[in-house]
Amino acid sequence: MEDWQHGGFGLYIHWPFCASKCPYCDFNSHVAANIDQNRWLRAYLSEIDRVGAETRGRILNTVFFGGGTPSLMDPDLVAAVLEQIGKTWVLANDLEVTLEANPGSVEAGRFRGYAEAGVNRLSMGVQALNDADLRRLGRLHSLAEARAAFDVARSRFERVSFDLIYARQDQTIADWRAELREAMAMAVDHFSLYQLTVEAGTAFGDRHAAGKLRGLPPDDAAADMYLATQDICEAAGLPAYEISNHARAWQESRHNLIYWRYGDYAGIGPGAHGRLTFGGMRHATEALRAPAAWLERVEAGLSAELPRETLTRAEQGTELLLMGLRLGEGVDVERYAAVSGAPLPSAALAQLADLGMVEISAGRLRASKAGRPLLNAILRQLLA
Amino acid sequence: MTQLNRIRNFSIVAHIDHGKSTLADRLIQSTGTVADRDMKAQILDSMDIERERGITIKAQTVRLEYKARDGHAYILNLIDTPGHVDFAYEVSRSMRAVEGSLLVVDASQGVEAQTLANVYHALDAGHEIVPVLNKIDLPAAEPDRIKQQIEDVIGLDAHDAILISAKSGLGIPEVLEAIVTRLPAPKGDRSAPLKAMLVDSWYDAYLGVVVMVRIMDGVMRRTDRIKMMQTGAAYGIDRLAVLKPQMVEIAELGPGEIGVFTASIKQVRDTRVGDTITHERHPCTTPLPGFKPAQPVVFCGLFPVDAADFEALREAIEKLTLNDASFTSEMETSAALGFGFRCGFLGLLHLEVVRDRLEREYDLDLITTAPSVVYHLHMRDGSLRELHNPADMPDLTLVDHIEEPRIKATIMVPDDYLGDVLKLCQDRRGIQLDLTYAGSRAMVVYDLPLNEVVFDFYDRLKSVSKGYASFDYAITGYREDFLVKMSVLVNDEPVDALSMMVHRDRAELRGRAMVEKLKELIPRHMFKIPIQAAIGSRVIARETLSAMRKDVTAKCYGGDATRKRKLLDKQKAGKKKMRQFGKVEIPQSAFISALKMDG
Ligand SMILES: Nc1nc2c(ncn2[C@@H]2O[C@H](COP(=O)(O)OP(=O)(O)OP(=O)(O)O)[C@@H](O)[C@H]2O)c(=O)[nH]1
Ligand code: SF4
Ligand SMILES: [Mg+2]
Numbered sequence: 001m002e003d004w005q006h007g008g009f010g011l012y013i014h015w016p017f018c019a020s021k022c023p024y025c026d027f028n029s030h031v032a033a034n035i036d037q038n039r040w041l042r043a044y045l046s047e048i049d050r051v052g053a054e055t056r057g058r059i060l061n062t063v064f065f066g067g068g069t070p071s072l073m074d075p076d077l078v079a080a081v082l083e084q085i086g087k088t089w090v091l092a093n094d095l096e097v098t099l100e101a102n103p104g105s106v107e108a109g110r111f112r113g114y115a116e117a118g119v120n121r122l123s124m125g126v127q128a129l130n131d132a133d134l135r136r137l138g139r140l141h142s143l144a145e146a147r148a149a150f151d152v153a154r155s156r157f158e159r160v161s162f163d164l165i166y167a168r169q170d171q172t173i174a175d176w177r178a179e180l181r182e183a184m185a186m187a188v189d190h191f192s193l194y195q196l197t198v199e200a201g202t203a204f205g206d207r208h209a210a211g212k213l214r215g216l217p218p219d220d221a222a223a224d225m226y227l228a229t230q231d232i233c234e235a236a237g238l239p240a241y242e243i244s245n246h247a248r249a250w251q252e253s254r255h256n257l258i259y260w261r262y263g264d265y266a267g268i269g270p271g272a273h274g275r276l277t278f279g280g281m282r283h284a285t286e287a288l289r290a291p292a293a294w295l296e297r298v299e300a301g302l303s304a305e306l307p308r309e310t311l312t313r314a315e316q317g318t319e320l321l322l323m324g325l326r327l328g329e330g331v332d333v334e335r336y337a338a339v340s341g342a343p344l345p346s347a348a349l350a351q352l353a354d355l356g357m358v359e360i361s362a363g364r365l366r367a368s369k370a371g372r373p374l375l376n377a378i379l380r381q382l383l384a
Numbered sequence: 385m386t387q388l389n390r391i392r393n394f395s396i397v398a399h400i401d402h403g404k405s406t407l408a409d410r411l412i413q414s415t416g417t418v419a420d421r422d423m424k425a426q427i428l429d430s431m432d433i434e435r436e437r438g439i440t441i442k443a444q445t446v447r448l449e450y451k452a453r454d455g456h457a458y459i460l461n462l463i464d465t466p467g468h469v470d471f472a473y474e475v476s477r478s479m480r481a482v483e484g485s486l487l488v489v490d491a492s493q494g495v496e497a498q499t500l501a502n503v504y505h506a507l508d509a510g511h512e513i514v515p516v517l518n519k520i521d522l523p524a525a526e527p528d529r530i531k532q533q534i535e536d537v538i539g540l541d542a543h544d545a546i547l548i549s550a551k552s553g554l555g556i557p558e559v560l561e562a563i564v565t566r567l568p569a570p571k572g573d574r575s576a577p578l579k580a581m582l583v584d585s586w587y588d589a590y591l592g593v594v595v596m597v598r599i600m601d602g603v604m605r606r607t608d609r610i611k612m613m614q615t616g617a618a619y620g621i622d623r624l625a626v627l628k629p630q631m632v633e634i635a636e637l638g639p640g641e642i643g644v645f646t647a648s649i650k651q652v653r654d655t656r657v658g659d660t661i662t663h664e665r666h667p668c669t670t671p672l673p674g675f676k677p678a679q680p681v682v683f684c685g686l687f688p689v690d691a692a693d694f695e696a697l698r699e700a701i702e703k704l705t706l707n708d709a710s711f712t713s714e715m716e717t718s719a720a721l722g723f724g725f726r727c728g729f730l731g732l733l734h735l736e737v738v739r740d741r742l743e744r745e746y747d748l749d750l751i752t753t754a755p756s757v758v759y760h761l762h763m764r765d766g767s768l769r770e771l772h773n774p775a776d777m778p779d780l781t782l783v784d785h786i787e788e789p790r791i792k793a794t795i796m797v798p799d800d801y802l803g804d805v806l807k808l809c810q811d812r813r814g815i816q817l818d819l820t821y822a823g824s825r826a827m828v829v830y831d832l833p834l835n836e837v838v839f840d841f842y843d844r845l846k847s848v849s850k851g852y853a854s855f856d857y858a859i860t861g862y863r864e865d866f867l868v869k870m871s872v873l874v875n876d877e878p879v880d881a882l883s884m885m886v887h888r889d890r891a892e893l894r895g896r897a898m899v900e901k902l903k904e905l906i907p908r909h910m911f912k913i914p915i916q917a918a919i920g921s922r923v924i925a926r927e928t929l930s931a932m933r934k935d936v937t938a939k940c941y942g943g944d945a946t947r948k949r950k951l952l953d954k955q956k957a958g959k960k961k962m963r964q965f966g967k968v969e970i971p972q973s974a975f976i977s978a979l980k981m982d983g
Contacts, residue, residue, distance in 0.1 A: 012942055012943075194938040194939055195934075195938045196938075197937075197938050197939070219933060219934065220933060222934060223933035223934040226934060243936055243937075243938070243940070244938050244939065256941060258942075259941055259942040259945070265942050267942065267943070271943070272943065273942055273943040273945070273946060274942070275942070275945070284945075284946055286946070309946075315949060318949045318952060318953075319945050319948075319949050322940075322945070322948050322949065322952065323940065323945060326940060351967060355910055355911060357910060372936065373933065373934040373935070373936050374910055374932060374933075374934070374935050374936065375935070375936040375937075376935040376936055376937060377909075377910055377932060377935050378910075379952060380952065380955055380959070383952050383956065384952065384955050384956040384959045
């Protein structure tokens, strides 16, 4: 068995367009006046052929349409892409097909088409449950629209997830508790709950650097919100299976689990990343980021990938650990040693265990409840 | 052979940056010693570090040939000296080799602390002094006022001071004439046995040790066997030369001349500056008085950041000591920092220069521990111990009393800033000895403990005086005071590299400043960290660095793995700049930064 099979094999497809750019967003997303969806379809199909030829015979476990805003894609485009995927790989019986959607009224009109095309899981970028905050986050939808879109989604898809952002400007811990309880009441079976991160190169980043992003909760308050999130979600039967992801049993995002379990994934579309193992060598792949340049290369019959990076064993070990420790299930200690070629450093491990930051049981290393919010520090200690 | 009356030997002395090296450039150039196309600014500042910092560290000698207005050809031996107080020793010993000094004073700044100090050195050496007012091209130059100041503050007749611009070359012919007409010729007896003064020595990668000499009596020839009177060692000369400024071989050096020779001398340590060199066969009877060797006054530990670099550090230090006899080192072990060296320096700039060279020329990353002075421990049993490192402080019950080095500091400052300067000196346990005015400038003389000055006094002085104060000092002796060792505990473990000697009355203040600084400098950890300053077992200041609460990336999906991995790799490199103390990591920069005081 090759190591990637511990995680499985998935396909990520990146749609790089949004109706407008959110001020906190550092994804590869762009606002374009007119998008020729047919050109994009042809390009996706040819990339599927290229990657398919390399990975022929593999069982495909998951497909994920991410972005950008994939709910701007024509349902026909999605259908044609999925059809081609079906011709290219052997599909798992329980193939998971997720699409990210914005909960606007226009998008909701396309949900039915996506479901008919084969999408069976919708991930909705709700982000906040009040209109004032939605506006500050630069979102185009209102709360009422989001609720309506959610109802449509529930009726069309077996599985629906939604995202919320916390530690927003002027948000108190009491506000967040109330909002989260309200979200729990919506009978969702999967949540992604992210602490607002101010990234350099975004509008928020610029404002922050200029000292003009006011009202962000202090670090201690943000840490308290994280803890409250754990308590409320656990009580509601949706424990964190990953740092920022909560689900009822069996409702985890199987596609994202491939990343965290360090499986193989092919990435298609501008800026998409992949990990592909051939002949025991794990490669990191990355496509050109700029949509126009990506499209031109693919249309010229060329690969849109940047030169591949072959990962050393040490690099693979680092990735396995940094992804795997995000999961509640943790990392198999022997698998780590086999991948990286060296066991985990025992002194650092003992010290972290002493501090109650990590636990080892049944051959797996996990970040403890206390350790999870300090995962970066744990990783620095184990890897640096 | 050159007649004595056709030789002039002189040093160029001044406060730092008043233009000594630039004047040397012009003298070299206008005598045609170096061709115009080979000229560069401050040509004698040949070390990288001198060129980078724009200062002279090592005195340099050059021989010029000058056709004077009287129609005769003269040999002029010029010594350009450093201005910084750490290298004052270079200046005073250079002066022993020559008969006169050009005292350069910046005509816009006037007399500064080292101007004064250098005049005293020159008078001690029995020099004739020619005052030269430089930078008269500057709009702010006030030659008349500065002349008056020289007369008032120094008591030197300045009415025929030469006005020059070393930058533009204005007044340089007058300087050359003044050297010939106003400075005395050397004396000496050509027929007497050889008596030469060892002025300087340095290590050259190709030639080995090069020894600079000033011939007092007799003649030194290329084929001679010579003897060093202090060390008793005898050598055959390999090469005899003069510096122009590169070496030009010569058959002999007669009285009054300055030149260099090489013999198979292994290291600079085998030569004693101030030693008398004579012939092995017909030696002179009485040696020259010699000079006191330069004593390191500031000590600190140098440790490799990466313990694996210890051997590389040892080699680098050995190579550097080949060339710099004023820098001392001995191996040291620290519980916190592992193996390293305790090194002695002439002052803080010297320390910086040596550390810089070790890091750059030998590609090392170093941790520098708190600089300390040398304390005298008078033990109960009557013996005297020198303490170079607070970490070595013996059990207090064995110590009768402790003495610390004191200095006489001379500070010149515009009177607008006098109040702040006095307060600074007072805060540093100073005792005022003198306060005089010359126009709107004050000159204060303080008796200060060296340990209060060593670290950041100069920075503070510059900052309270907006850069206008200048400072010079000389060690005067040792005096008893109520000194204690303050140790610092991080997470309840003593960090020996941070321990220091302080006056009991200042301990709380320094302790508080130290723990507050450390609290800022140490990054938060996964647990809370007490930081304490203590005298013996008594804690005198305490802070607690709270535990970090959240440090986790909110989103990390397939597209983020590469970036995250690279970030961790970068942090791995950053971690080399940290040092592990028990469970706590302390950034290496903290060892120096923690000591900076705001008062
Ligand atoms: N305007 C002007 N600047 C000058 C003159 N002479 C020197 N300088 C400048 O003053 C600065 C210091 O000159 P140096 O010759 O290095 O001074 P120094 O006395 O040798 O300095 P240290 O060796 O560090 O004590 C340099 O920037 C020179 O260019 C002058 O006549 N006029
Ligand atoms: S919709 Fe999503 S991808 Fe698009 S700009 Fe907003 S946050 Fe970014
Ligand atoms: Mg100079």
